[in-house]
Amino acid sequence: MRMDHRRLYAFLAVLPFVLISTVNSVDPSTTTDCFKHTKMKHIASKPGCQDQVIYVHGCWGRCDSNEIPELEPPYTAAFHPMCYYDTYTTATKTLSNCANGVDPTYTYINAVTCVCKAPSSSESAYAYRPDNYV
Structure with a gap:
């Protein structure tokens, strides 16, 4: 009977470490899910102000997509979702080095x-910008 208690205690002692290592490991090469990226590089550009680098909260990840062949044009029924914000907040940044009379505020969204x-x-907007990630 004592041996069973020891096994139970050993299992309970190891279990939290196993769960923590499983929860914290996200492999970006195999995951098909969306995540919030908390430091995406963005160039804030406004006429009359000097461009400025800001960091925004965006979305990253991969979504499961599919195409089903059909016998009639366009010959496929496609579903290609993308990782996109579900909810967001609006943020405002004051840009530096703006010309006189130019409103220096720049408004953007954070996922x-x-x-x-x-x-x-x-x-x-559909574009690939490899400079978005830090």
Whole structure:
């Protein structure tokens, strides 16, 4: 009977370490989920002000997409969601080195939560910028 208690205590002692290491390990090469990135590099550009680097909260990750072949044009039914903000806050930064008479405020959004969803051209700009990550 004592041996069973020792095994139980050993299991309970090791369990938190196993759970912590599992929760904290996200492999970006295999995950298909969205995450909040807390330090994305962005160039704040406004006419009459000097460009300034700011860091914003954005979304990163990979979403599960698919294409189903069809016999009629366009020959596929595609679903390609992207990692996108689900909720966000608005932030304002005061830019330095602005010309006289130019409002130095620059307003942008910060992601609070992220989700995979189908893109909308009215809400998204599609571009690859490798300088976005620090």
